[in-house]
Amino acid sequence: xxxxxxxxxxxxxxxxxxxxxxxxxxxxxxxxxxxxxxxxxxxxxxxxxxxxxxxxxxxxxxxxxxxxxxxxxxxxxxxxxxxxxxxxxxxxxxxxxxxxxxxxxxxxxxxxxxxxxxxxxxxxxxxxxxxxxxxxxxxxxxxxxxxxxxxxxxxxxxxxxxxxxxxxxxxxxxxxxxxxxxxxx
Numbered sequence: 001x002x003x004x005x006x007x008x009x010x011x012x013x014x015x016x017x018x019x020x021x022x023x024x025x026x027x028x029x030x031x032x033x034x035x036x037x038x039x040x041x042x043x044x045x046x047x048x049x050x051x052x053x054x055x056x057x058x059x060x061x062x063x064x065x066x067x068x069x070x071x072x073x074x075x076x077x078x079x080x081x082x083x084x085x086x087x088x089x090x091x092x093x094x095x096x097x098x099x100x101x102x103x104x105x106x107x108x109x110x111x112x113x114x115x116x117x118x119x120x121x122x123x124x125x126x127x128x129x130x131x132x133x134x135x136x137x138x139x140x141x142x143x144x145x146x147x148x149x150x151x152x153x154x155x156x157x158x159x160x161x162x163x164x165x166x167x168x169x170x171x172x173x174x175x176x177x178x179x180x181x182x183x184x185x
Contacts, residue, residue, distance in 0.1 A: 040071035064106035
C-alpha cells in the first residue's frame, strides 16, 4: 500500500542530511531534493495538475530531471519521459497520445528546438519562488507513475502505463539486479 513518494518521504525523514544526488559537481541532500521538488510540485498544482494528469518531462540527464519526476509524482501526476534524441514529430505524437498539455523542462531553450504546439512549458528553475512545503496530495498505490513508449512493430509508438505497483515490485523483487544501501548508480 506504499507509493514511491511515501518511500521517498521516509528516506527524507530518516536521512535529511545524507547525500541523495550528485551530478556534475553539484550535491543535494535528501532534504534539499525534497524542498526543490516540493517547489516544483507546488508550481504544477497552481497550473492545475490533478491526480493522474499526464505531464511531459523534457530534460537532460541531471538533478533537474530527478526533481521534475519527483514533483510530478508528488502531484499524483503521471510523467511522460520525452527523449531529446527523438524527432519533434515523435515527441508531439507522444504528448498528444498521452493527452499531456503541460511539459516540465530543465531549460526552456531545449523546448525551442521542438515544435510542440498546444503545450505549456514549465521551466524547473522558475519554481524557485514557490513554497518548499510538501504538497497536500496523497499518492495512491494504484496510481500510474509514467507512460513508457515503445517503438512499436508498426513504427507508431505505443504507450504503456507503468503503475506504482509495477515499479515497487521491481524494487522489492529485483531478481539478478539489486540496488542496496551504499550502492551508487
